[in-house]
Amino acid sequence: MEAPPEAAAAEEEEEEEDEDDDEESVARAQERLLRALMERTGRELPRRELERDWFILGELGSGSYGRVVLAEPRHGGARVALKLLRKERTGRGGFLREFCTQRCLRGALGCLRALPPPFETGTEFGFAQELAPAGDLCGLLTPGVGLPEPQVKRCAAQVAAALGYLHGHALVHRDLKLDNVLAFDRECHLVKLGDFGLTRVLGYQVCPASSPAPYAAPELWHLRGAGARLRLEPALDTWAFGVLLFALLTGAFPWASPAASDPAFRRFRAWHGRTCAGEARLAPPSAWRGLGEAARGLLRGLLHPEPGRRCPPGEVLR
Known part of the structure; x- marks a missing residue:
């Protein structure tokens, strides 16, 4: 026997509410994870002199946020794209959130990987990303x-x-x-x-x-x-x-x-x-x-x- 229309509608509404609750739970868990990573990463954020640690080979892009440069580690290793955010435009919290979000997505093949560790200079926050040659x-x-x-x-x-x-x-x-x-x-x-x-x-x-x-x-x-x-x-x-x-x-x-x-x-x-x-x-x-x-x-x-x-x-x- 089919359920009356009123019961079917109520059941459908309950299922939608359950889905909403599940999404909210995942969102809260994701935010807690990000905040924990941001706190830990912020405590360990090293101070760097850019030219001392990297060969800067050219600029890949720039904007009001800062710049992205092609760089090669002085101690050896593959070339990377360094994203450098100007401190006058990006706060410490915003920088840490961006880096930690990208680190959380490292399991996704289709998302650009951020390479630890992040760092700061006197005027910029920065982190390395895998280089997309094209x-x-x-x-x-x-x-x-x-x-x-x-x-x-x-x-x-x-x-x-x-x-x-x-x-x-x-x-x-x-x-x-x-x-x-x-x-x-x-x-x-x-x-x-x-x-x-x-x-x-x-x-x-x-x-x-x-x-x-x-x-x-x-x-x-x-x-x-x-x-x-x-x-x-x-x-x-x-x-x-x-x-x-x-x-x-x-x-x-x-x-x-x-x-x-x-x-x-x-x-x-x-x-x-x-x-x-x-x-x-x-x-x-x-x-x-x-x-x-x-x-x-x-x-x-x-x-x-x-x-x-x-x-x-x-x-x-x-």
Whole structure:
């Protein structure tokens, strides 16, 4: 005998509550682990003179955060990428959290490895990372063209696996973009997700986006007011993953920001709403017409305007 609809609904609601409780438990455990690692690492943080310990061979990147340089240990060993964060922009706690988060992810093949020990100089915090010789995905793709489909498929599968590992450990990356996916060869047989400076546990309260960003999810972009906050969920990464895949396939972003004032986003919303509602077929926006039906279907799932209805990143494996 089937259960009455009311009982079935109640049972389903209880299962959802149990899942939420499990996620919260994992998030709390992950935060406790990170804080314990941060405390221990902070006590043991050595002081270094950069040029005394490393041959600095060139700069790989820089920004307001600091710089990443190509370096070789003076005592011998493989070349690495040294990430150096300026103390005037990054506090000790933020630095320790980034390093310890990356160390917690060392079991994930798709996440860039941080190499101990971290250190500090008079003006910078630093740690070594494994070197990705081919640079980031932004430098590999051809503007207006993208990457060949086999390369995109390899990138998609590996980044999806990295996100799956993060989300399975109650962590949300928060800064997924072309610049933060590093390639170990130009054919993308091995790519890894890097830059965990903004990574936080599930449930962390996120502030509004500060400037237009194509990767920002609508629910984050539409936050307004100094006190506005959003509960951190994996769906933010899922949206950014969809934007990243679109850029890899086309060599361009689908929009400048997910705002009603952005014409490209308005056209996408209209098309997405019609296709999801099963109404009469509507031609996709011009920027989407070069994509195959399977790619468009996947991206519609990743880029669903409602966070709870986005498909998980692992859907790319289908």
